[in-house]
Amino acid sequence: MQAQSSTMTLKNPGNFxxxxxxxxxxxxxxVAHLNPVREGSRDTLIVMFTKI
Structure with a gap:
C-alpha cells in the first residue's frame, strides 16, 4: 500500500x-512566531502502540 499525503493545520491549544x-x-x-520579539515553542507528544 502506498502512503497517502495530506495537509492539516492544528490551530488551537489542545488540538491533536x-x-x-x-x-x-x-x-x-x-514554528511561525506571532510576535517576532518573543521566543516560540512547539510541544509534541508521541505515543506508539504495539500489537500484542
Missing part, C-alpha cells in the same frame, strides 16, 4: 491528531 504512521506521510513545518 491520531494517524497510522505506516499509511500517512507526515512532516512538521517551522
Amino acid at each position: 491528531i491520531f494517524l497510522n504512521d505506516h499509511q500517512i506521510r507526515h512532516g512538521v513545518t517551522p
Whole structure:
C-alpha cells in the first residue's frame, strides 16, 4: 500500500491528531512566531502502540 499525503493545520491549544504512521506521510513545518520579539515553542507528544 502506498502512503497517502495530506495537509492539516492544528490551530488551537489542545488540538491533536491520531494517524497510522505506516499509511500517512507526515512532516512538521517551522514554528511561525506571532510576535517576532518573543521566543516560540512547539510541544509534541508521541505515543506508539504495539500489537500484542
